[in-house]
Amino acid sequence: MKLLWFHLMPYSDLPEDFPERNRSVWVDIDPSLFDPVKCQQMYNDYLDELEYAAAAGFDGVCVNEHHSNGYGLMPSPNLWAASLARNTTDAAIVVLGNSLALYNPPIRVAEEMAMLDVVSGGRLVAGFPVGTPMDTCYAYGLDPASLRERYQEAHDLIMRAWTADEPFAFNGTYTKLRSVNVWPRPLQQPHPPVWIPGGGSVETWEWCAEMDYVYCYLSYYGYKLARKQMQGFWSKVEELGLEPNPYRSGFTQFIGLADTDEEARELYREPAEYFFHRSLHVHGGYAEPPGYKTEATIRQGVASQVEMAAKNAERRPNPGSKAAIHSVDFDEMLERGWVLVGSPTTVAEKLHDIATELNCGHMMLLMHFGNMSKELAMHNTKLFAEKVLPEIGDLFDDQWEDRWWPQGARDRAALRVPAASAVSGGGAA
Amino acid sequence: MTVTAAGSDTRRVSVGDGDLSVIEVGTGPVIGYLHGLVGNPIVHPFLHELGDDHHVIAPSLPGFDGSDPLPVRSMHDWVFLASATMDAVGLTGGQVVAASVGAMVALELAAVRPEAFTHLTLLAPLGLWDDADPIHDLWSERGAKQPGYVFSNAEHFAELTADPDGLDVDELMERELGRYRTRRSAASLMWPIPDHGLAARLHRVKCPVHIVWGSDDRLAPPSYAHRFAEMLPECRGISVIDGAGHALEWDRPAEVAAVVRSGPSA
Numbered sequence: 001m002k003l004l005w006f007h008l009m010p011y012s013d014l015p016e017d018f019p020e021r022n023r024s025v026w027v028d029i030d031p032s033l034f035d036p037v038k039c040q041q042m043y044n045d046y047l048d049e050l051e052y053a054a055a056a057g058f059d060g061v062c063v064n065e066h067h068s069n070g071y072g073l074m075p076s077p078n079l080w081a082a083s084l085a086r087n088t089t090d091a092a093i094v095v096l097g098n099s100l101a102l103y104n105p106p107i108r109v110a111e112e113m114a115m116l117d118v119v120s121g122g123r124l125v126a127g128f129p130v131g132t133p134m135d136t137c138y139a140y141g142l143d144p145a146s147l148r149e150r151y152q153e154a155h156d157l158i159m160r161a162w163t164a165d166e167p168f169a170f171n172g173t174y175t176k177l178r179s180v181n182v183w184p185r186p187l188q189q190p191h192p193p194v195w196i197p198g199g200g201s202v203e204t205w206e207w208c209a210e211m212d213y214v215y216c217y218l219s220y221y222g223y224k225l226a227r228k229q230m231q232g233f234w235s236k237v238e239e240l241g242l243e244p245n246p247y248r249s250g251f252t253q254f255i256g257l258a259d260t261d262e263e264a265r266e267l268y269r270e271p272a273e274y275f276f277h278r279s280l281h282v283h284g285g286y287a288e289p290p291g292y293k294t295e296a297t298i299r300q301g302v303a304s305q306v307e308m309a310a311k312n313a314e315r316r317p318n319p320g321s322k323a324a325i326h327s328v329d330f331d332e333m334l335e336r337g338w339v340l341v342g343s344p345t346t347v348a349e350k351l352h353d354i355a356t357e358l359n360c361g362h363m364m365l366l367m368h369f370g371n372m373s374k375e376l377a378m379h380n381t382k383l384f385a386e387k388v389l390p391e392i393g394d395l396f397d398d399q400w401e402d403r404w405w406p407q408g409a410r411d412r413a414a415l416r417v418p419a420a421s422a423v424s425g426g427g428a429a
Numbered sequence: 430m431t432v433t434a435a436g437s438d439t440r441r442v443s444v445g446d447g448d449l450s451v452i453e454v455g456t457g458p459v460i461g462y463l464h465g466l467v468g469n470p471i472v473h474p475f476l477h478e479l480g481d482d483h484h485v486i487a488p489s490l491p492g493f494d495g496s497d498p499l500p501v502r503s504m505h506d507w508v509f510l511a512s513a514t515m516d517a518v519g520l521t522g523g524q525v526v527a528a529s530v531g532a533m534v535a536l537e538l539a540a541v542r543p544e545a546f547t548h549l550t551l552l553a554p555l556g557l558w559d560d561a562d563p564i565h566d567l568w569s570e571r572g573a574k575q576p577g578y579v580f581s582n583a584e585h586f587a588e589l590t591a592d593p594d595g596l597d598v599d600e601l602m603e604r605e606l607g608r609y610r611t612r613r614s615a616a617s618l619m620w621p622i623p624d625h626g627l628a629a630r631l632h633r634v635k636c637p638v639h640i641v642w643g644s645d646d647r648l649a650p651p652s653y654a655h656r657f658a659e660m661l662p663e664c665r666g667i668s669v670i671d672g673a674g675h676a677l678e679w680d681r682p683a684e685v686a687a688v689v690r691s692g693p694s695a
Binding site for chain 2: 138144284303
């Protein structure tokens with residue numbers, strides 16, 4: 001099993017009454033709440049944490065892309081991936097990812113990711129999300145009706161740009177280029193491994209399986225709610241006659257470690273409640289712009305509603321709705337599995353079970369959340385690296401090969417370029 | 430197809446690579462109706478009002494109602510398909526009432542094809558933008574609140590278009606998908622700002638135009654009526670329907686129909 005350290009880079013100084021006084025943490029978040037001096041500290045702390053995790057032994061470090069977002073301060077994850085490529089030596093640099101339809105022309109992604117792959121010595125994972133409605137349709141103004149078609153075309157262009165032997169003309173619907181010729185080209189051949197952060201749509205499961213891409217279910221709501229999604233993916237894998245290699249998948253989980261279970265509950269209550277109550281305070285009107293969902297997903301939704309009505313079941317509230325989240329306190333977060341905290345023994349056992357149950361080879365661990373201090377994030381990371389990683393890091397490896405792992409991270413000696421700097425503690429003063 | 434004075438019928442016409450849904454109501458002089466944001470989910474009261482003394486032809490644009498969701502990626506595509514639709518249903522060179530996004534498309538069509546209409550009654554057309562008085566961001570409102578920005582009486586619309594009892598799963602599915610496609614197409618025409626450059630082309634609209642607006646339009650401020658009037662060479666007047674929202678022909682069908690009847694001679 002690969003254990004990766006995933007940073008959302010939240011703005012950690014939202015006021016306590018933020019949910020009462022603001023409509024949303026995303027898209028129309030109040031600009032006056034942003035303090036660039038505080039953010040300077042956050043950025044440097046967060047990069048320190050990622051670099052520390054890489055040096056401590058995590059298999060990879062993950063960054064992602066959000067726009068106009070108070071819990072994700074990375075409109076350009078590639079900037080921080082570049083910094084990490086220079087300040088780490090052997091961890092995978094997992095960019096999860098670039099929302100392809102937002103880049104114009106999309107070969108910008110092919111170029112920047114090739115730069116990252118080359119400078120890191122082939123340690124890049126190329127993540128290609130469609131992107132949330134908040135990022136794509138509202139913050140960046142793309143028509144939801146054409147978003148997926150744009151994404152698909154951009155994907156096809158990037159993959160062809162990475163693998164073509166000679167310059168080519170690309171006559172797409174949204175992008176037209178007389179001569180596509182990406183320099184630099186990726187170090188990994190034929191291209192860096194592609195991971196797809198996705199929701200629970202049938203099309204995404206099918207596409208990932210058919211394209212031999214890693215399906216990443218990036219949920220903040222823990223392993224219990226993920227069972228259905230992951231099972232859907234594995235059913236599709238089976239249907240297509242593919243081997244159920246756990247490294248075909250990735251999953252996110254909030255983790256908080258302390259010496260004892262009791263101490264962990266004390267330490268992580270505040271940052272968890274900050275994240276779920278303030279950072280996830282997203283206006284419901286941004287959730288479903290017409291056209292964002294595919295028709296197959298709409299069909300699925302109608303079918304499940306009809307099924308539920310037929311069973312006279314009470315309609316369950318959407319776990320992601322603001323009202324639902326705000327009513328959940330820390331104890332219930334633990335109960336629901338949104339956050340997994342405890343001693344190293346507790347967490348190792350539970351994570352082992354989760355990975356086994358979900359058949360997930362790439363566990364992307366959210367080791368910093370909400371307004372967690374740098375000291376606590378480091379403590380969390382250190383305990384995990386020293387006491388959990390050795391216990392469960394070899395899960396699956398006697399049976400399965402990770403064919404989706406960057407070549408430079410797996411076989412560092414063969415591809416490593418002379419390191420200009422050793423692993424450092426990072427740039428914060 | 431036979432259309433009786435009191436009756437209505439729905440048919441399909443081929444346009445491009447798909448079929449569009451067309452409602453026809455009444456007998457008399459032909460008049461077209463190009464729907465707004467909500468399409469023509471039923472043969473609604475406004476069509477019956479007009480049908481009292483007209484033969485109303487009301488096509489649904491691609492993606493709306495039962496019309497096939499043809500690939501439409503730009504205003505050029507919309508105009509091309511609208512032009513083909515007008516030809517296919519026999520409305521080219523006729524009198525047309527057009528609402529909201531449908532009015533925007535009709536004006537774009539009239540700008541590139543000035544002979545397309547002999548008269549246009551525009552019901553709260555979209556297509557212009559003023560930073561100081563923006564069109565409301567309908568699609569950022571929660572789904573349950575959106576009808577309140579479209580209608581002054583959203584409950585009435587909900588009652589008129591509610592699913593009948595006793596539908597099976599497949600029928601429910603199709604109705605839900607139909608509504609979703611309509612919303613997708615309406616949003617696409619407006620996304621992210623319902624301004625496709627119409628202001629630069631309005632001077633080419635040569636036919637007489639009558640502008641009608643709801644006094645309580647929460648989506649497109651009534652001030653836009655004057656902007657359109659200033660920019661349209663043959664604007665014959667502005668009527669304001671008291672108490673009506675953006676979808677004024679749904680809110681006040683009889684009053685809007687009365688304005689339409691007076692339009693060509695106004």
